[in-house]
Amino acid sequence: xxxxxxxxxxxxxxxTFLVLLLLEQAKKSVSIAVFTISVGTVAAWxxxxxxxxxxxxxxxxxxxxLLYVSAMLIPLTFLYFSFLFPxxxxxxxxxxxxxxxxxxxxxxxxxxxxNHIISGVFLRPGxxxxxxxxxxxxxxxxxxxxxxxxALFNLWQKYWAAKEPLKTQISYxxxxxxxxxxxxSTFNLFLPSIGDFRFNWLGNVMTLFMVSFITYAIVKKQLFxxxxxxxxxxxxxxxALLLINFLTSQTPFEYFWKGVLFATFLVAxxxxxxxxxxxxxxKEQLQEAYKKLEELDRTKSEFVSIASHQLRTPxxxxxxxxxxxxxxxxxxxxxxxxxxxxxxxxxxxxxIRLVNDLLNVSRxxxxxxxxxxxxxxxxxxxxxxxxELAIKAREKNTKLVFEEPESxxxxxxxxxxxxxxxxxxxxxxxxxxxxxxxxxxxxKTQMPNLLxxxxxxxxxxxxxxxxxxxxTFSRGGAGMRFSTEGAGLGLYIAKKFLExxxxxxxxESQGKGQGSTFFVELPxx
Numbered sequence: 001x002x003x004x005x006x007x008x009x010x011x012x013x014x015x016t017f018l019v020l021l022l023l024e025q026a027k028k029s030v031s032i033a034v035f036t037i038s039v040g041t042v043a044a045w046x047x048x049x050x051x052x053x054x055x056x057x058x059x060x061x062x063x064x065x066l067l068y069v070s071a072m073l074i075p076l077t078f079l080y081f082s083f084l085f086p087x088x089x090x091x092x093x094x095x096x097x098x099x100x101x102x103x104x105x106x107x108x109x110x111x112x113x114x115n116h117i118i119s120g121v122f123l124r125p126g127x128x129x130x131x132x133x134x135x136x137x138x139x140x141x142x143x144x145x146x147x148x149x150x151a152l153f154n155l156w157q158k159y160w161a162a163k164e165p166l167k168t169q170i171s172y173x174x175x176x177x178x179x180x181x182x183x184x185s186t187f188n189l190f191l192p193s194i195g196d197f198r199f200n201w202l203g204n205v206m207t208l209f210m211v212s213f214i215t216y217a218i219v220k221k222q223l224f225x226x227x228x229x230x231x232x233x234x235x236x237x238x239x240a241l242l243l244i245n246f247l248t249s250q251t252p253f254e255y256f257w258k259g260v261l262f263a264t265f266l267v268a269x270x271x272x273x274x275x276x277x278x279x280x281x282x283k284e285q286l287q288e289a290y291k292k293l294e295e296l297d298r299t300k301s302e303f304v305s306i307a308s309h310q311l312r313t314p315x316x317x318x319x320x321x322x323x324x325x326x327x328x329x330x331x332x333x334x335x336x337x338x339x340x341x342x343x344x345x346x347x348x349x350x351x352i353r354l355v356n357d358l359l360n361v362s363r364x365x366x367x368x369x370x371x372x373x374x375x376x377x378x379x380x381x382x383x384x385x386x387x388e389l390a391i392k393a394r395e396k397n398t399k400l401v402f403e404e405p406e407s408x409x410x411x412x413x414x415x416x417x418x419x420x421x422x423x424x425x426x427x428x429x430x431x432x433x434x435x436x437x438x439x440x441x442x443x444k445t446q447m448p449n450l451l452x453x454x455x456x457x458x459x460x461x462x463x464x465x466x467x468x469x470x471x472t473f474s475r476g477g478a479g480m481r482f483s484t485e486g487a488g489l490g491l492y493i494a495k496k497f498l499e500x501x502x503x504x505x506x507x508e509s510q511g512k513g514q515g516s517t518f519f520v521e522l523p524x525x
């Protein structure tokens with residue numbers, strides 16, 4: 001067996017392997033099914049070339065005609081593919097299929113029983129066989145060339161009409177096909193027509209360009225990762241080399257151990273491909289699940305945003321009317337009437353805060369939060385927060401103080417409203433969980449940052465609670481015991497607002513009953 005036949009066996013093995021690779025995808029799409037058949041015809045043509053080169057004088061004419069009949073099927077199936085790709089269902093009518101099949105059928109009839117296309121085959125010692133062509137060989141060449149040109153024209157039209165990623169996939173198909181056509185037509189059609197058969201086996205090998213390029217395009221379209229394709233191709237190439245090694249054995253013992261090696265590799269290769277395939281499949285399933293979760297998350301955010309906007313208007317109206325009633329705009333109220341109205345007003349305020357928190361979360365998650373940047377004084381913001389919450393602290397018998405820094409704090413670029421919201425949330429939480437205790441707010445410059453701390457002598461937290469503190473809808477054990485108000489959104493929003501300022505927030509506590517300290521860090525520049 002010469003080196004050319006070894007190469008043909010390797011090409012045959014690679015093409016057969018690609019057929020096996022495509023079989024699973026062929027079940028899902030008619031265009032891939034037709035291409036799989038086309039790869040099968042390439043494999044059959046390569047096998048026919050191997051038989052033709054290996055056979056003796058008695059089989060030379062038979063195998064020569066078989067070689068040219070099998071080659072006829074390649075442009076026919078590829079033309080079908082060019083009409084169908086990238087369709088999942090067939091778009092070819094029966095009439096069109098019959099019309100496309102008439103010419104190759106007639107040529108096939110002329111090839112075998114008659115001498116009109118191939119009239120004889122002659123052997124030359126140490127050289128390639130010579131085929132004597134008949135008077136109708138020109139029509140055979142015209143058919144092969146014409147069908148391939150027609151297929152390329154179809155793909156070219158689809159290329160210009162396509163959008164990415166389909167455009168790139170079609171470019172792979174056209175490139176691979178052109179390379180194969182140039183080599184195939186040169187070595188298998190035109191050189192033999194002038195009597196040069198030295199390289200007639202090379203055209204079969206060069207079809208690997210077409211098959212590999214198109215397989216890659218299809219594999220990519222079907223969302224397989226390229227590594228599964230490369231894994232299977234690598235296993236196929238190594239298996240082909242091991243098979244060649246086995247076939248060149250000289251002794252029975254050599255046949256035995258090389259056969260065992262080949263069989264072992266086939267099993268190991270199959271298991272490797274299966275594991276890679278399963279990994280890719282699991283990854284695709286995870287990606288699909290992730291997309292669905294993202295869609296659900298978007299739907300949730302949209303629902304929250306719409307619901308919050310719808311609630312905001314009536315709540316604001318209620319706030320206005322309750323305020324007017326309490327101020328006596330609709331007549332004087334006695335103490336007995338005022339008390340329930342004040343309770344309603346407080347509940348309404350809590351609802352407004354909740355709606356605002358939900359809106360903020362929705363805007364943060366959708367990336368639609370607006371920032372109003374300006375130079376601001378943290379001392380002024382802290383003072384206003386402490387003054388606003390002083391009454392609430394006194395009602396809880398809690399001492400709330402702001403220890404002003406010895407030197408003035410530098411002005412920093414912030415969104416005042418959002419930073420004020422952050423501090424309001426932290427100090428309000430401290431008051432809520434520190435009945436009859438002390439809360440101290442500090443601020444100092446630690447270049448290049450400004451550090452604010454809110455220290456209380458309240459309930460304290462465990463490390464587990466601290467770990468969950470800045471998540472959405474997260475409330476510690478103390479939160480559930482001390483207050484039923486709040487939804488566990490405030491600290492999550494505070495964290496996100498500070499991240500937008502390139503700052504950060506964290507909490508420290510020695511444990512239950514030991515109080516807590518919240519830290520806010522903002523960059524000075």
